[in-house]
Amino acid sequence: MPRALTTRVVQDPSDGFRFLPYLETEPPDLRVSFDVLGGDRIRARMSGASVPALKGTEHKADLSARPDEVHGAAARLCARWKERFVDFQPVDDRGRALSDRRRPYAVAADLRAEPEDELRAVVADLARGGESLLYDTLLRGDDVRTQMFRTYLRAALSREGLRIRFDSDLHLPWTLMCSDAGSTGSEASQTLEGLFDRFLGHRHQIEHTGDAYAWIGPPPVPSQPPAVSLNHDVRVGRATRADEVAKLLAEGTSCTPRTTYDELVRDLGNPDLEEQLMYFWCHGEFIGNEPERHVLAIRLTDGALFDGHTVREVRARHRHRGFRPFILLNACHAGVAGASGDRAFLGRMFIEHGAQGVLGPQIAMPQAFAAEYALQFVTRYLGGERTAGQIAHELARHFATVYRNPLGFAYGLQSGMDVRLERTRGDAS
Numbered sequence: 001m002p003r004a005l006t007t008r009v010v011q012d013p014s015d016g017f018r019f020l021p022y023l024e025t026e027p028p029d030l031r032v033s034f035d036v037l038g039g040d041r042i043r044a045r046m047s048g049a050s051v052p053a054l055k056g057t058e059h060k061a062d063l064s065a066r067p068d069e070v071h072g073a074a075a076r077l078c079a080r081w082k083e084r085f086v087d088f089q090p091v092d093d094r095g096r097a098l099s100d101r102r103r104p105y106a107v108a109a110d111l112r113a114e115p116e117d118e119l120r121a122v123v124a125d126l127a128r129g130g131e132s133l134l135y136d137t138l139l140r141g142d143d144v145r146t147q148m149f150r151t152y153l154r155a156a157l158s159r160e161g162l163r164i165r166f167d168s169d170l171h172l173p174w175t176l177m178c179s180d181a182g183s184t185g186s187e188a189s190q191t192l193e194g195l196f197d198r199f200l201g202h203r204h205q206i207e208h209t210g211d212a213y214a215w216i217g218p219p220p221v222p223s224q225p226p227a228v229s230l231n232h233d234v235r236v237g238r239a240t241r242a243d244e245v246a247k248l249l250a251e252g253t254s255c256t257p258r259t260t261y262d263e264l265v266r267d268l269g270n271p272d273l274e275e276q277l278m279y280f281w282c283h284g285e286f287i288g289n290e291p292e293r294h295v296l297a298i299r300l301t302d303g304a305l306f307d308g309h310t311v312r313e314v315r316a317r318h319r320h321r322g323f324r325p326f327i328l329l330n331a332c333h334a335g336v337a338g339a340s341g342d343r344a345f346l347g348r349m350f351i352e353h354g355a356q357g358v359l360g361p362q363i364a365m366p367q368a369f370a371a372e373y374a375l376q377f378v379t380r381y382l383g384g385e386r387t388a389g390q391i392a393h394e395l396a397r398h399f400a401t402v403y404r405n406p407l408g409f410a411y412g413l414q415s416g417m418d419v420r421l422e423r424t425r426g427d428a429s
Helices: 013-018 067-086 116-138 144-157 192-198 242-250 261-268 308-318 345-352 367-382 388-403 406-410
Strands: 030-037 041-047 059-062 163-168 205-209 227-232 254-258 277-289 292-299 305-307 326-334 357-361 411-415
Touching (some): 067 406, 227 242, 242 277, 242 367, 261 308, 292 326, 326 367
Parallel strands (some): 030 163, 205 411, 277 326, 326 357
Antiparallel strands (some): 030 041
């Protein structure tokens, strides 16, 4: 006689396969895409929990702006930060430079001693440029779909504390763009604190993704102690806190210092290179890449150029190996001509070949601030408790609130918003 047998499931292989921990990710609150289509058209798309939508659909609009026009306006905004803020020079009544205040915003990270009215006027100029790039250049247009897209995006950006991903063919200085003055209150937006609050880098965690994505696979086993590297030009930043950053990187870690092109290429060519944090402290410049746009290249102590093409050459055959670092690319890039510089190429190549994310300045950054920023970031990141996106957002607000310095907004993330340094149980934070 047939009878039911008592069964007990002791293992469920399918669940174990379908729900691998490293595939569980938290989606951003807002995802905005700008796709460059044929005929130099830009299609804008937007979705996420922070914008209203019908059954999860996305907002979409074809924009009036053209890619070259947008890139040109973005390059102008970055140059404006260098000209109006970093190189700001106070003068007397006769137009002569004040000898006791030579480029005051470039020589120190702490600007609390600087005249507030003077500082507010400069920041207001930058905020106007950041607002104009977003709304008057990129999102301009009177057609219904563009107006609706602009309205919903403006409403989302007026909030605070969102995790935003700009997944875009256009690499733009998103953190330097601004909400419009009306969204923060007309009077409040004219104070220095109100001006800071208009910058997207102050309001939100932001990352840019494009045609390079971090490799999806099981995370490497974290080394104990954490494996880090210092890739630097020893002549850069001698009068700054750069030495403190170097000491911090070497405390409680396995730190590899590199000062030459050959050392960097040799180690990157190692298929089993496993570093959790790579820190670059050096100069950067744009070099020709005809017929394409100029690309960012960096130089260590020996002066040899290292660029994204070099990354591709040495890592192309090892793309899916254990190379999964987060990269702090603290390299100033100056001298770019107009819109002809591809600011994202070096970071994009690092990400395409294994890096989880790249953080770096989007303008020619003064060394005094760059060293201070690196010290604050590395201190927090090596703790292993916060993500790169949280730290970058925290530092943007910290320097603005405590030091009255907006340069923290000028650091941008390529991917890596949710990356953090993984520690084993034996690691000491």
